[in-house]
Amino acid sequence: MSAQKRIEELKKEISRYDYEYYVLAQPTIDDYTYDQLMKELEALEAEHPELITVDSPTQRVSGEPQKAFHTVQHPQPMLSLSNTYNKNEFMEFDKRVRSGLDEKEEITYIAELKIDGAAVSLWYKNGVLKRGATRGDGTQGDDITQNIKTIRSIPLRILNNGSAPKEFEVRGEVFMPKRSFERLNKIREENEEALFANPRNAAAGSLKLQDARIVAQRRLDMFCYYLLPIGGELPGTKTHLENLQTLEKLGFHVDSHYQVCRDINAVMEYVREWEEKRTELPYDIDGVVVKVNTLQQQRRLGATAKSPRWAIAFKFKALRAETVILKIVWQVGRTGAVTPVAELEPVRLAGSTVARATLHNPDEIERKDIREGDYVFIEKGGDIIPKVVEVNLEKRKPDSRRTKIPATCPSCGETLQRTEGEAALRCVNSQCPEQLLRKIEHFASRGAMDIEGLGIAVVELLIQNDLLNDFADIYFLKKEKIAALERMGEKSAQNLLEAIETSKQQPLDRLIFGLGIPFVGSGAAKILAKSFRSLDGLAGAEREALEAIEGIGAKTADSIISYFAEKENQNVIERLRSAGLKLEQEETKEENNPLNGLTFVITGTLPSLSRTEASAIIERNGGKVSSAVSSKTSYLLAGEKAGSKLQKAEKLGVPIISEEILREMLE
Numbered sequence: 001m002s003a004q005k006r007i008e009e010l011k012k013e014i015s016r017y018d019y020e021y022y023v024l025a026q027p028t029i030d031d032y033t034y035d036q037l038m039k040e041l042e043a044l045e046a047e048h049p050e051l052i053t054v055d056s057p058t059q060r061v062s063g064e065p066q067k068a069f070h071t072v073q074h075p076q077p078m079l080s081l082s083n084t085y086n087k088n089e090f091m092e093f094d095k096r097v098r099s100g101l102d103e104k105e106e107i108t109y110i111a112e113l114k115i116d117g118a119a120v121s122l123w124y125k126n127g128v129l130k131r132g133a134t135r136g137d138g139t140q141g142d143d144i145t146q147n148i149k150t151i152r153s154i155p156l157r158i159l160n161n162g163s164a165p166k167e168f169e170v171r172g173e174v175f176m177p178k179r180s181f182e183r184l185n186k187i188r189e190e191n192e193e194a195l196f197a198n199p200r201n202a203a204a205g206s207l208k209l210q211d212a213r214i215v216a217q218r219r220l221d222m223f224c225y226y227l228l229p230i231g232g233e234l235p236g237t238k239t240h241l242e243n244l245q246t247l248e249k250l251g252f253h254v255d256s257h258y259q260v261c262r263d264i265n266a267v268m269e270y271v272r273e274w275e276e277k278r279t280e281l282p283y284d285i286d287g288v289v290v291k292v293n294t295l296q297q298q299r300r301l302g303a304t305a306k307s308p309r310w311a312i313a314f315k316f317k318a319l320r321a322e323t324v325i326l327k328i329v330w331q332v333g334r335t336g337a338v339t340p341v342a343e344l345e346p347v348r349l350a351g352s353t354v355a356r357a358t359l360h361n362p363d364e365i366e367r368k369d370i371r372e373g374d375y376v377f378i379e380k381g382g383d384i385i386p387k388v389v390e391v392n393l394e395k396r397k398p399d400s401r402r403t404k405i406p407a408t409c410p411s412c413g414e415t416l417q418r419t420e421g422e423a424a425l426r427c428v429n430s431q432c433p434e435q436l437l438r439k440i441e442h443f444a445s446r447g448a449m450d451i452e453g454l455g456i457a458v459v460e461l462l463i464q465n466d467l468l469n470d471f472a473d474i475y476f477l478k479k480e481k482i483a484a485l486e487r488m489g490e491k492s493a494q495n496l497l498e499a500i501e502t503s504k505q506q507p508l509d510r511l512i513f514g515l516g517i518p519f520v521g522s523g524a525a526k527i528l529a530k531s532f533r534s535l536d537g538l539a540g541a542e543r544e545a546l547e548a549i550e551g552i553g554a555k556t557a558d559s560i561i562s563y564f565a566e567k568e569n570q571n572v573i574e575r576l577r578s579a580g581l582k583l584e585q586e587e588t589k590e591e592n593n594p595l596n597g598l599t600f601v602i603t604g605t606l607p608s609l610s611r612t613e614a615s616a617i618i619e620r621n622g623g624k625v626s627s628a629v630s631s632k633t634s635y636l637l638a639g640e641k642a643g644s645k646l647q648k649a650e651k652l653g654v655p656i657i658s659e660e661i662l663r664e665m666l667e
Helices: 003-023 031-047 087-099 178-190 199-207 212-217 240-249 264-280 295-301 362-368 433-444 456-464 471-476 479-483 490-503 508-514 522-532 535-539 543-547 554-565 567-578 611-620 644-652 659-666
Strands: 071-073 109-115 118-125 128-134 140-142 167-175 221-229 259-261 285-292 311-315 320-332 337-349 352-358 375-381 385-391 599-603 624-626 635-638
Touching (some): 087 264, 240 295, 362 385, 433 456, 479 490, 508 522, 508 535, 522 535, 543 554, 599 644
Antiparallel strands (some): 071 140, 118 128
């Protein structure tokens, strides 16, 4: 078989598997087989670069960052929808629709969930994706094609070219699933970067990044809702419902919760249902979009200069609560970032009790004029992170005073600095007690060296008694000095020393993560450990070698180089080496790994392991851990209070095991 023919076969095959995995969520092959097909395609294209095409799965992520986004014209204006927040206005919309059509005409509506993301336009020609653009001002937007290609649910080539127009536009909403948002903010929190307020902001911001490699790591998705043939109509399509069904046939990701409603009362039932159920979805919605279903009626109703007359958005009220700010405290993180947090009168919001809320940075406090004693409205950004959104000025006390932004570090008293272009205040004193506390706490945490018994209270006690000045000191602690401390004793001291000794066996990626290098989270640490195989190899790596690794951007590369260039960090690493820690990646033979080739999903509360610990054990023994149950899941590891994942596993016939059975498998 010729290279060209095999490349075409592989492109079609991989595109089909992408569709099954990212759109249908019903993969038919395992990760290993998929990776082998991709490697074969990459090898053939490397041998025959003249055969590389824009629709190849290998072209989803560009190698070099873009310098700027070019402005492009939309084939047809991307109008915005009129909004309403109450039933009366909704009924007025129904009256306007009926008055714009013949009196006896039958009118049906189609209701869709309003995805809280960023509107984009995709342009296809001869079945191949040519361009992706932001909405912009409605008539023109930014060309973000390279970033759009990183979204795996968007087909680079449509599945069924025979049923599609020669040239067409697809519109939809790019969004960040809640799981991806939690993961992204967790990484940013570890690196003490500003957190995204909600998934919508995170998705919109990601689309405007100039490095597509970073966008690919954000795991965006897209729901498509509009198919627009360019230069003609779509044959055989008379309703918006058929339009959505055609999109599905062509391989686009369409949200499955749409519903045809016989009248406006049925629409209101749909709205009420989803306003109650919206927190159950794995992505954010902020309302319901209602459209006249018949396309011919849509054309007759037409549009104003701003919005179509045949559609409207019913917006949900934000999930918010009112409470009082008892105190504003300034926290010092392990990298020196000083951030404000509001301590609140506890209040119930979206199913949980909220007692603290982020205030982000000094600019946010000054912009909203947030003060201690204020009554404030709080929301959960993306239903996850509590934040103060507004001050209730009507309840502000007469003796209220503006919040004073600190000039010195609340921990060490050092003058705080602010880098141009950064919103955060920063303490640059490397001997700052609070920074030291946070650094050592991070090093000993479960995700890093996992030293049981070395929580923040014990770390603080050891620092106060001059037994810890950096995390290398952990490995030179003496039993008699620990035992002499208040609340410790012989037994506690012995247990702590045993846990410290055990931590010396942690793999290289845990140690790299524990060092606390800015922008190096647990995921990046695993990539670096696998790429360089030793801490010395990583410490001596050049910028070009670091940036060449998928998942490691320029910012992270600079941070790694700066970290290992500091004499103080070099001394700490030498002391870790002398203490007997593993600074090299262990070579493991696949055939000796009892879980090799198996994929696990974890749900519920396990008897003795946290999910992080269970995941680490599975990965160390050759297995993989996935977040979602599918037909390719080997086992569901289930504990108490297992939820929807258990039901899905039972439905798909996935074997369900306990922690005890997992331990038997390891033996």
